[in-house]
Amino acid sequence: METRLLCSVALVTFLCVVVHCATSTTVLQRLQQHIVSKQTLPIRNTTVSMASLFDIAIDFIPVAIIGLNEETQVFAFSGIIVAAWLDLSSAWNPADFNNTHAVTIESNLLWSPQVSAINSVSRITTTLKEDALIVNNGQITMFYVDAYETSCEIDTGYFPFDEQTCDVLLFPSGRYRFYTPKSDVDTPEYFFRSNEWRLVSVRLQNRSYMQPVFELSFPIQTVVIQFKLKRYSAFYVMSILSPIGILSLMNACVFLLPVESGEKMSFLVSILVSYAMFLNFVYSTMPRSDSLSRLTIYLMLVVSQSCLSIMSTIYLLNMYHASGQPGGGCVAFGMRTSLRSKVKPDNRTVDSFVKDSVSKSKTSIRRIDRFMFLVFSCSALLSLMVFVIY
Structure with missing residues (x-):
């Protein structure tokens, strides 16, 4: 009798878990379909002005310093560029989706901005993107994980006790503008240190340009990742x-x-x-x-x-x-x-x-x-x- 009772309880528990998982999967699929179906290009205004541009916040997480070649003046590093923007069409009411406040979706199903390092010596635009994180208020966060090689002007006046500053210029490739709400970048615990260079600091800067093209002038709002390196001189x-x-x-x-x-x-x-x-x-x-x-x-x-x-x-x-x-x-x-x-x-x-x-x-x-x-x-x-x- 007790054995039958235990088996019945186990069966009911298993069925509840299965039903709950199926319900959760159905809710997530429905939420994903809701977000993807309402994805539209967030740029609709065609006038050339700063007010018509779409704001995208930029952050950066350094991962490793690969090297700095003094002879070719090429700076190599790896890191994660974080882009975040607000798309109200992707917002939802958590009560309608089982109190789900955040969800991750494959990046190829969403619109995402192109992040281009114009002083790159290999690939200008990065295409390696992780799954996007979307919050119920419509904030979308995209992660660009890649290794970069950019040109860097080397000052060897104090070699081998020199310090070098390398700038990575992130230019927008569409009708949007980049900006950063912070200046100092913290180094994560998993950062891989170089045997030749010590990372002194990483800073983010906002820079504005007016790019003349024929008779027009296009505003460009960019973000610069500034690395400050000091050589190990021993x-x-x-x-x-x-x-x-x-x-x-x-x-x-x-x-x-x-x-x-x-x-x-x-x-x-x-x-x-x-x-x-x-x-x-x-x-x-x-x-x-x-x-x-x-x-x-x-x-x-x-x-x-x-x-x-x-x-x-x-x-x-x-x-x-x-x-x-x-x-x-x-x-x-x-x-x-x-x-x-x-x-x-x-x-x-x-x-x-x-x-x-x-x-x-x-x-x-x-x-x-x-x-x-x-x-x-x-x-x-x-x-x-x-x-x-x-």
Whole structure:
């Protein structure tokens, strides 16, 4: 008896659930048919004025920063553009549809505005749309989920400690206008961060234009998504700045090598080749433009210092080798002076006089080497400090 009673209760409960689901499905289908049947293009006025345009609110949700190519000046990102507008023909009374206040409908069944990023380098208009959310007061919200590639003017003056601002211009493609009721955009928890760029902020701006076409001028109300990015500079500091700073100090150390070693020129040429390698790496990652970055100027300074050290070393080597020749350098000058006066200096022979002059010449060259080491060391440190501070 109890078993029959339990089975009867279960059967009744199952039938109630089935009837309720069928009723709910029928109500949703009827509501969808009600909305779709009344969908009309919300632009009916053909006069050219701001008052005749249909207002569409724009919002944005950033999802990921894909990258910013300095050489091609292309900014890639992914996000969700949210468009919302009011269509009174799609409104309904919740009491007529089982107290349903909101419903989602496939976007291809509804009219939707075209969202175009006119500074895009690939596809201007996005066509990837999620299901639309419709509220009973007639407010329709459409979600455009896509990855975008837009042009971005790069300022590499402070590379690699630079900040870049990239604008995405959303232009309306019909008889409606875009506007945004907010300025600051919050970053969601599921935002994917980039390894090279830190997203400082995302802002929305309203901009108005008058587009002249032949004898007419069309008003254009647009929304601009403004990204502010800051580069992570640790990689460039460790891979470029630190090695170049060390090389510039080693470049000054050539004046600590004794002239007798014969390794001064090979040492300097090796450092100059290293500079050329770093210059090639930096120039391959930076855009070709008239503006020079501080890093480029710093590299040119250290290369110039390397060239000056090579010329100074050549001059000192010539002085050293000339001091050991009978007619060269300081020795020749001393011998000519002694012969003209026909007086032997300190009653010494000519050989002892030559040896003494050569010794003095080597001592003076060593002093010049020490002085040049201090000059080039201070120059290397000063160039690095100016680059980092300013």
